[in-house]
Amino acid sequence: MIITNPKSAYLTGFRDGSPFILVVVPFALLFGVIATEAGLNLIETMAMTIMVIAGAAQFTAVSLMLDQAPTFIVLLTALAVNLRMAMYSAALVPHVGKAPLGIRMLMAYFMVDQAFAVAVKKYNEEPQMTLPQKTAYYFGCLSPIVPLWYLFSYIGAVVGTAIPPEYSLDFAIPICFISLTAPMMRSAPHFLAALVSVAATLALIWVPYNLGLIAAAMLAMMTGAQVELILKRRARTPTEGQAA
Amino acid sequence: MITDKTTLWIVIILLGLGTYLIRFSFLGLIGGREMPEWVLRHLRYVAVGVMPGLVAPLVVWPAANQGNTDPARLLAAIAAFAIGIWLKSVVGAVLGGMIALYSFQYLLG
Numbered sequence: 001m002i003i004t005n006p007k008s009a010y011l012t013g014f015r016d017g018s019p020f021i022l023v024v025v026p027f028a029l030l031f032g033v034i035a036t037e038a039g040l041n042l043i044e045t046m047a048m049t050i051m052v053i054a055g056a057a058q059f060t061a062v063s064l065m066l067d068q069a070p071t072f073i074v075l076l077t078a079l080a081v082n083l084r085m086a087m088y089s090a091a092l093v094p095h096v097g098k099a100p101l102g103i104r105m106l107m108a109y110f111m112v113d114q115a116f117a118v119a120v121k122k123y124n125e126e127p128q129m130t131l132p133q134k135t136a137y138y139f140g141c142l143s144p145i146v147p148l149w150y151l152f153s154y155i156g157a158v159v160g161t162a163i164p165p166e167y168s169l170d171f172a173i174p175i176c177f178i179s180l181t182a183p184m185m186r187s188a189p190h191f192l193a194a195l196v197s198v199a200a201t202l203a204l205i206w207v208p209y210n211l212g213l214i215a216a217a218m219l220a221m222m223t224g225a226q227v228e229l230i231l232k233r234r235a236r237t238p239t240e241g242q243a244a
Numbered sequence: 245m246i247t248d249k250t251t252l253w254i255v256i257i258l259l260g261l262g263t264y265l266i267r268f269s270f271l272g273l274i275g276g277r278e279m280p281e282w283v284l285r286h287l288r289y290v291a292v293g294v295m296p297g298l299v300a301p302l303v304v305w306p307a308a309n310q311g312n313t314d315p316a317r318l319l320a321a322i323a324a325f326a327i328g329i330w331l332k333s334v335v336g337a338v339l340g341g342m343i344a345l346y347s348f349q350y351l352l353g
Contacts, residue, residue, distance in 0.1 A: 051260025182328020224289030
């Protein structure tokens with residue numbers, strides 16, 4: 001679909017976000033089931049799902065509370081899991097930072113991994129998009145994802161059955177992120193940044209509070225930026241040589 | 245069982261609030277102000293810096309396999325990555341990856 005106005009941008013975003021229904025449905029069901037088994041009633045489960053909308057952090061918080069961890073540790077650990085979103089927030093600034101405050105406040109609430117990754121991929125591919133198109137696209141991406149996150153957490157909590165592990169839908173999550181990232185490998189800096197991200201996260205897996213991921217991401221960003229600079233300098237040097 | 249409901253609600257509210265502030269942080273506070281080129285250069289690599297690291301441990305040490313490396317999952321991840329690069333299609337990579345996972349699980353028993 002060719003993006004010509006905010007409405008078509010929204011619809012394109014909706015289409016690009018919809019494959020992730022496959023990931024959100026089983027993950028949300030599982031949260032509903034686990035939270036209920038952990039002793040949360042329907043209101044508590046839904047309050048957490050709606051207020052936090054961050055699956056990994058919700059699972060972390062519930063499992064730490066089950067282990068009777070101190071509240072401070074529960075909060076610190078679960079918030080550290082979400083710290084990557086500060087990087088998403090920063091990465092969105094060059095694209096949608098000029099949007100009205102109310103829109104940015106809404107965008108922040110709905111900032112889930114999939115919507116962020118799909119949107120930023122699109123912004124980089126089509127830099128001519130206008131600000132209203134960019135924000136409409138972002139809301140389009142999350143529209144098939146977030147309502148289903150609420151709905152299937154609810155169904156999981158009420159029905160109490162998750163999708164059986166034989167279907168290996170646990171692996172839909174990594175498959176989804178790999179699929180989002182692979183098409184972004186369009187230049188050497190992107191590829192090397194991804195490589196550093198993987199290597200450093202695995203090497204730093206022992207670092208507490210999930211901070212290994214944050215350190216790895218920063219190393220990866222520095223790698224990407226440095227390689228980009230080196231390649232630019234190298235591309236520029238021959239022409240400057242001729243001029244001299 | 246989680247029986248202490250006061251603590252539970254404290255966690256729900258503070259986690260919700262804290263997560264919101266993390267998400268709002270830069271988008272909210274920097275807003276439309278211009279950022280220096282070196283910052284922008286780093287921000288271009290946020291997605292490729294975070295996402296691969298997010299999945300790497302899930303692929304190499306999957307919880308569903310008690311944290312042991314599972315050849316079927318590892319091969320399926322490689323397949324999804326290859327399809328994603330080759331077809332430049334997110335949908336193709338998701339479907340291809342899941343089909344590869346089921347195929348390798350069947351073939352490797």
